[in-house]
Amino acid sequence: MMTPEAQSTQGHSVGGDRARLLRLALKLDAAATGALGVIALAAGPLLAGLFGIPLVALRPGGLILVAYAAAVWFGASRPTLSRPAAGRVVALNLLWVGGSVVVVATGWFPLTTPGIAFVLAQAVAVDLVADLQFLGLRRA
DSSP, X not given: OOOHHXXXXXXXXXXXXXXXXXXXXXXXXXXXXXXXXXXXXXXXXXXXHHHOOOHHHHHHHHHHHHHHHHHHHHHHHSSEEEHXXXXXXHHHHHHHHHHHHHHHHHTOSOOXXXXXXXXXXXXXXXXXXXXXXXXXXXXX
């Protein structure tokens, strides 16, 4: 059995103090994503009207966000973090940012002005979290 320090030299997992920033960034991601998912589920009709995001997208989107948040939190809570899994989280966050920009640029949904502002603001927030995760991954 390898120690976390030995595993980190092979690049597959990392634990201990070197993973502190990565673990924090992953948990921040999970908490924010989970909160957004719960809000989408609980306040879907209100958000649909305010932002112009169809309810048919908010409900499944909320469920997906809650499930994703639970998976990220679980992974971040393990004694040893998986570098490949953390890398996939960074990649998924960057895909989310790109998708958000595409949704606004293409008019995919009939977004209101507050809806456009919200989609772009959350994309910036997700990008910042992905940057922190990437930095934490490099440090780990």
